[in-house]
Amino acid sequence: MGTSSAPVVEMRNVRVSFGGVRAVDDVTIDLRPGEVVGLVGGNGAGKSTLMKVLSGAQGPDSGEIRVNGQPASISNPRDAKRLGIETIYQTLALADNLDAPGNLFLGRELTTPIGQINDAAMEDQTRKVMGRLNPHFKAFRKPVVSLSGGQRQAVAIARAIYFNARIIIMDEPTAALGPGETAQVRNLIKQLKNEGIGIFLVSHDIHDVFDLSERISVMYHGRLVGTVNKDDVTTDEILGMIILGKPPTKLTEKDIAELKG
Amino acid sequence: MANVADAAQGQDVQVVPRPGLRGLLAQTEIDLRLFGMLAALAIILVGFNLISGGTFLRPVNMVTLGVQAAGIAIISTGMVLVIVSRNIDLSVGSLVGIVAMVYAELMANWLTSLGIGIDFPFRWAIALAIGIAVGAGFGALQGFIIAYIGVPSFIVTLGGLLSIRGLVWYLSNGAAVTGLDPTFQLFGGGAQGSIGGTLTWAVGLVGSLAVVGLLFNNRRRRRQYGFPLRPMWAEVTLAVAGSGAILGLSAFANANYWPQGLADQYAAAHGLPAGLQISTGFPDPLMILLGVTLLVTWLGTRRRFGRYVYAYGGNPDAAALAGINTRLTILKTYVLMGVLCAISAAIAVARLNAATLDVGQSYELYVIAAAVVGGTSFAGGIGTIPGAVLGAFVMQSLAYGLAYIGVDSPGQNVAAGVVLILAVGLDSWNRRRGTRTPR
Numbered sequence: 001m002g003t004s005s006a007p008v009v010e011m012r013n014v015r016v017s018f019g020g021v022r023a024v025d026d027v028t029i030d031l032r033p034g035e036v037v038g039l040v041g042g043n044g045a046g047k048s049t050l051m052k053v054l055s056g057a058q059g060p061d062s063g064e065i066r067v068n069g070q071p072a073s074i075s076n077p078r079d080a081k082r083l084g085i086e087t088i089y090q091t092l093a094l095a096d097n098l099d100a101p102g103n104l105f106l107g108r109e110l111t112t113p114i115g116q117i118n119d120a121a122m123e124d125q126t127r128k129v130m131g132r133l134n135p136h137f138k139a140f141r142k143p144v145v146s147l148s149g150g151q152r153q154a155v156a157i158a159r160a161i162y163f164n165a166r167i168i169i170m171d172e173p174t175a176a177l178g179p180g181e182t183a184q185v186r187n188l189i190k191q192l193k194n195e196g197i198g199i200f201l202v203s204h205d206i207h208d209v210f211d212l213s214e215r216i217s218v219m220y221h222g223r224l225v226g227t228v229n230k231d232d233v234t235t236d237e238i239l240g241m242i243i244l245g246k247p248p249t250k251l252t253e254k255d256i257a258e259l260k261g
Numbered sequence: 262m263a264n265v266a267d268a269a270q271g272q273d274v275q276v277v278p279r280p281g282l283r284g285l286l287a288q289t290e291i292d293l294r295l296f297g298m299l300a301a302l303a304i305i306l307v308g309f310n311l312i313s314g315g316t317f318l319r320p321v322n323m324v325t326l327g328v329q330a331a332g333i334a335i336i337s338t339g340m341v342l343v344i345v346s347r348n349i350d351l352s353v354g355s356l357v358g359i360v361a362m363v364y365a366e367l368m369a370n371w372l373t374s375l376g377i378g379i380d381f382p383f384r385w386a387i388a389l390a391i392g393i394a395v396g397a398g399f400g401a402l403q404g405f406i407i408a409y410i411g412v413p414s415f416i417v418t419l420g421g422l423l424s425i426r427g428l429v430w431y432l433s434n435g436a437a438v439t440g441l442d443p444t445f446q447l448f449g450g451g452a453q454g455s456i457g458g459t460l461t462w463a464v465g466l467v468g469s470l471a472v473v474g475l476l477f478n479n480r481r482r483r484r485q486y487g488f489p490l491r492p493m494w495a496e497v498t499l500a501v502a503g504s505g506a507i508l509g510l511s512a513f514a515n516a517n518y519w520p521q522g523l524a525d526q527y528a529a530a531h532g533l534p535a536g537l538q539i540s541t542g543f544p545d546p547l548m549i550l551l552g553v554t555l556l557v558t559w560l561g562t563r564r565r566f567g568r569y570v571y572a573y574g575g576n577p578d579a580a581a582l583a584g585i586n587t588r589l590t591i592l593k594t595y596v597l598m599g600v601l602c603a604i605s606a607a608i609a610v611a612r613l614n615a616a617t618l619d620v621g622q623s624y625e626l627y628v629i630a631a632a633v634v635g636g637t638s639f640a641g642g643i644g645t646i647p648g649a650v651l652g653a654f655v656m657q658s659l660a661y662g663l664a665y666i667g668v669d670s671p672g673q674n675v676a677a678g679v680v681l682i683l684a685v686g687l688d689s690w691n692r693r694r695g696t697r698t699p700r
Contacts, residue, residue, distance in 0.1 A: 056584075057582055077582050095572040095580065107569075
């Protein structure tokens with residue numbers, strides 16, 4: 001799968017700096033349809049900032065983004081969504097005081113012909129999409145603040161998949177979940193992959209990344225250490241990339257021994 | 262044992278109606294908070310009626326009370342949206358003051374010098390339109406500084422409170438301005454500034470039909486999508502209680518009559534026998550309040566603008582990441598405030614038949630108190646517009662009632678302050694107890 005088809009997203013030579021700090025320094029990565037690319041790195045490695053550039057939450061200082069081979073200009077979250085790029089943020093980015101339909105359609109409300117918000121239609125659609133993700137979900141009219149962590153996650157995921165995304169960015173999708181809910185999210189990722197959706201998976205959990213990704217891109221202090229096929233590397237080599245910032249070819253026996261020590 | 266297991270699982274399936282009054286209320290889906298405030302209002306009114314020996318609850322008192330509350334209540338509808346979106350507006354009193362002075366100057370001096378003389382048709386409407394534009398302009402300016410430049414709203418509107426009140430002085434050189442258009446004076450209520458008996462019945466009828474229509478439409482839409490329905494008894498209760506209350510208010514307002522002297526003059530002029538009783542019906546300020554409440558509630562709950570205000574209040578980052586133009590949304594809340602202040606100023610000027618330097622003084626405090634008593638939370642994201650209107654009526658009933666039984670103005674202030682703290686304290690306590698917080 002994957003290698004033959006053209007990339008659905010290419011980010012080339014992207015740079016972002018905050019003051020004097022180079023948060024993202026000349027990074028080039030890509031993503032193909034039906035592929036999961038794991039994006040890993042330590043705290044402050046720049047992975048979240050890089051993904052914010054793609055989701056429109058952060059403007060790049062320089063660099064180019066191509067979607068389906070066409071140069072794309074993404075200056076705010078609306079632009080990204082228009083290009084079929086949806087994001088599930090680590091914080092979930094839910095308005096706690098709104099109910100599930102209100103959050104799912106936030107910024108893209110269904111309206112009647114005279115421009116009134118159509119709550120009934122939104123609830124109806126939400127029932128359908130949530131039925132797929134979490135059939136037990138019943139609290140369609142409660143503010144999401146009163147939902148459990150897993151239910152809130154389901155709302156955030158429903159928002160990403162409802163609008164026929166081609167590309168989904170998942171930032172630590174299982175960080176706040178219990179084991180059962182984590183398994184659900186992993187199944188969902190596989191299912192989305194089979195539907196031809198490209199996924200950037202940002203995660204600290206190296207096992208998640210190894211299980212789910214085709215390729216793994218490692219960042220270190222804002223730079224891209226390298227992008228490797230999962231089948232060509234070991235978890236030790238990935239750890240070496242994350243912790244020492246060295247690509248597998250430059251990793252010595254001594255380095256590995258140190259990592260394990 | 263099986264029963265225990267069933268009960269434990271039952272939580273997930275369908276909520277079993279809670280026993281008692283609370284359970285019944287939950288089935289009607291009435292906002293418990295609003296219900297509680299209505300009850301509080303009723304207790305205050307009946308309490309003063311008992312203390313005053315049965316004279317307080319007369320139509321003439323209630324109509325006056327309503328007119329006094331209207332000016333505050335109108336602005337509080339907008340204050341809800343401002344506080345919900347985590348901001349504040351301290352400048353409303355000064356905004357009312359400047360627009361009031363603009364109205365008076367327009368009708369007394371400026372329009373005439375522009376060639377729009379006393380006999381010009383719709384002179385009052387021209388003044389009103391210019392005043393609303395001035396209010397919206399000041400609102401937009403403050404909103405722009407808050408939303409686009411990023412100065413905290415507390416600071417910007419505190420500056421507005423001071424500097425706009427100063428501008429009022431410059432407009433009038435420190436003197437009161439009199440000489441309003443006679444039509445404009447009708448905004449203030451009174452015998453002629455009321456809609457009269459027939460129209461009041463018409464309003465009551467339309468209102469009660471609207472209640473039934475809304476319930477019916479809601480039920481039809483729920484059935485269409487297969488959502489759970491209210492029990493029929495709840496629908497009927499709501500319909501009867503809603504339309505009954507509206508028709509009852511209409512009858513009550515129609516039991517208020519023109520002053521006998523004025524009625525006799527009218528009778529003489531129209532060749533009718535003396536001793537004629539003419540119903541005033543609802544006063545104009547209350548009709549304006551009704552219109553404003555419906556409009557702002559509609560903006561707040563049925564339009565994207567309102568949805569974005571609540572979303573921003575709930576989580577500003579989430580709103581921005583959802584692609585909402587949050588800055589424009591905040592700017593719009595302040596423009597709305599400017600417009601509402603201009604409407605309130607029209608009522609204030611019309612009641613005084615003049616603009617003085619201190620029109621609208623301290624309004625910001627009463628407006629914020631009304632919104633907060635009505636359940637608006639300073640944490641953002643929570644608050645309802647009907648709640649704020651009820652809050653304004655609760656505060657005004659208290660002040661009016663205390664004055665009626667002879668408590669002086671410092672005493673009224675003490676009571677208002679204590680009630681404000683009590684209302685919010687009770688609310689926090691209620692929420693901490695873990696009862697559901699209706700939105």
